[in-house]
Amino acid sequence: MHERNEPDADAALLARYAAGDPAAAALLAQRLGPRVYAQASRILGDATEAEDVTQDAMMRLWRVAPDWQTGQAKVTTWLYRVVANLCTDRLRKRPATSLDAIAEPADPAPSAAQHLQNVARADALQTALDTLPERQRMAVVLRHIEGLANPEIAAILDVGVEAVESLTARGKKALKGALAGQRDALGYDDE
Template sequence: MVLVARCDERAYAMLVQRHGYKYLAFAERFLGNRAEAEDALQDAFLKVWSRAGTFHAGKAKFTTWFYRILLNRCLDIRRKATPGQMPEGYDAMDEREGADQRLYRLDGSSKVRMALATLPDKQRTAVALCYFQGLSNRDAAAVLDVNVKALESLLVRARSNLRDRLAHQKASLLGPL
């Protein structure tokens, strides 16, 4: 980061290559859309390039700082998105379809993606950071700017909501059969 702050393009390229995929995966899981995730990450990297000098290693880890930048960008994108926009890979329900066709079309990953998309932002961020990104509870709490207890509370509610929504999807699909 010191080198990036000194305008070292090779250091910046190394940063992108070393961390790019990890952050892209987070943005994609948070936004549920690859193209938007790529845009968010590009904006975040540009911000790092232009403001590397504002990063203080003593105050926060680089990963925490970057996750926060990326998360803010993802939230901006979500706010601008049209209301009711569904995640990539999910097609709107067609009432004329039979339940068996819907079961076939909505595979397991689409159901999970859809359930994740309906979680409140903080709960979805907590799950994305702790479950999918593998961050420690302290690091994830730092990204969300909450204490560990509050993070655990978010995770418990997120998992409970996910369980309910997945069960509801299953019930609504099997109901007509």
């Protein structure tokens, strides 16, 4: 997700796919599949659902390929938006989950290696992300994990840039609060 200077690369591959080039599908899937999966995983917090969303989003990309107008939008922006909508649909179909029902991350053993500590931090963050309202969660994931700029996030979420700033600010504040109770899992000497 850190290839901002290649706005046309995905569109060019999509055009090749639409023209029948079999290699283009593999290249696009390798470039975009993991990004889509990462976004869906962070928003949904469920690997199986994230796989389904990834497959669904990529299928929509394949189907839109023949009608894709180069220059209308970045492929990644379009795809992020599809993923956001698919995730929203799934989140709204879920039964309401109380905060108490969200599993706490496992406590790391005192002798755990650094990579286990890192996994614990990632789990703690995911648990905290799961407590955020969906729009805040999407904005925070896109801004602070996927590394997108606010205008692109605004296009993905179909809101203004100011709304994105508000969503990310409130999301970060809520995350800091949710993570406060997990200092042991985080392993930081937070003063």
